[in-house]
Amino acid sequence: MSTSKQKIYWFCQFFGWSLLILVEYVAYVLELGFDPDALYLAIANIFLGITLTHLYRLMIRRWNWVRLPFFRLAPRVLFSVLVMASIMTMLNLPIDRIIVPQRMVEEPWLLIGYIISWGKTMLAWVLSYTAYHYVEENRNAEIERILLKTSIRETEAKVLRSQLNPHFVFNALNSIRALVYENPAKAQQGITQLSNLLRNSLLADRRKTVELREEIKTVEDYLDLEKVRYEDRLRSNINLDGRTLFWQVPPMMLQTLVENAIKHGVSKAVGGGFVEVQSAVVADKLHITIRNTGVLGDKEASGGFGLANTAQRLELLYGPEASFHIFQEEDGAFGESVVCAEITIPTQSEGIFRRREEAIK
Structure with missing residues (x-):
């Protein structure tokens, strides 16, 4: 990846996760007031979200998932989303039981609700990145085909x-x-x-x-x-x-x-x-x-x-x-x-x- 693309990628990572978590944190503060523990949790969520999605990026690039057919790519993407959502849930659920115990009583399907909530966030990120990478891979493949065709035409021209x-x-x-x-x-x-x-x-x-x-x-x-x-x-x-x-x-x-x-x-x-x-x-x-x-x-x-x-x-x-x-x-x-x-x-x-x-x- 070029230096400019790396800068854009990390900017989107920090800006996107910070904006998402801080919006939820501001809503929490407006409803329940300032709580330093909630602020620490928000910061932890930002860095954990960046870490998990970056690991996903490294994995998808190393194993070239974007070159897989859709029926093989889809299960891998869904499983990755489930794993990342579960990790986010494992961090947030125990801490939320301490910070807002009153909300925990009202939720009958608490664990599933957390996984679904974080799963939506992770799915949005994964689909965005996978789609971008898939389009970029196809574009690079098309460029390679054009260069190959040009090279063949040039070789033919020399022979002729x-x-x-x-x-x-x-x-x-x-x-x-x-x-x-x-x-x-x-x-x-x-x-x-x-x-x-x-x-x-x-x-x-x-x-x-x-x-x-x-x-x-x-x-x-x-x-x-x-x-x-x-x-x-x-x-x-x-x-x-x-x-x-x-x-x-x-x-x-x-x-x-x-x-x-x-x-x-x-x-x-x-x-x-x-x-x-x-x-x-x-x-x-x-x-x-x-x-x-x-x-x-x-x-x-x-x-x-x-x-x-x-x-x-x-x-x-x-x-x-x-x-x-x-x-x-x-x-x-x-x-x-x-x-x-x-x-x-x-x-x-x-x-x-x-x-x-x-x-x-």
Whole structure:
């Protein structure tokens, strides 16, 4: 229990028992006058009540009664109330016989009356504390479930963060190897770009999101390396809205989609094709569109793990407001088949626009 809760608990103990006993004592004084013995008994009752209920608290916490089902908890609570009421009766009844003997004559069921009277008081305390502790235990259990669920979602998100396709790395190395003698400067540039891609891939599991401008640099490095392989068969165009550059997106997500567009679209087209990336802010949401030459066909066959990965990562990071759709566009002006992938990401914070303004300055 935290220090603040302990202070509140002891304050309630002393204040509650003092108020209860002193009210009865004041009523006694108004009716029969001041009696020091009655005052001592009242003080003794305060400390005895605090002691008994505190022992009950220690017992219920040690044996975790609040985690028991109701049919097992109820008998324990009632028995505890009976024991505490009996102890209070054992203290008060003999002393009351001395202080107010005239009242003892008028009560036919004296012992039972005392136990019932103190039992009501103890039951009120026990029910209040048990109910509070029961609610707190359920709240803590719910918090633990939420934390566990969050931890699982975070683990899933780390697993789902994309890594570079090993086939791409192999092809890129072969392309760079071919350039070593033909164009050393371009080969050196290709090695730098591949190094950047590998570094970003390794860092992907350490960061939940990156700025769109950083992710686009990864996409540009990837496209440049693929152009070494496909040459004029691969055309690319990146058109970004300036307001979106500092928007947070999942790392390596766009690279995965662009890789998917080339692998299942451009590479299969006889005359090659194009990949186009656009971004815009619509209704306070980031919209990213990736268009490429190709035929969608079966999503599982044409997208594999990448498409399912993208949708699941967006769901884990942003919830239901984020979305991912991929569809076949109508044939263009030259009869070219085009596949379009659309990503929608909700606003995370106003900080993205503030960082953009600071960067511009």
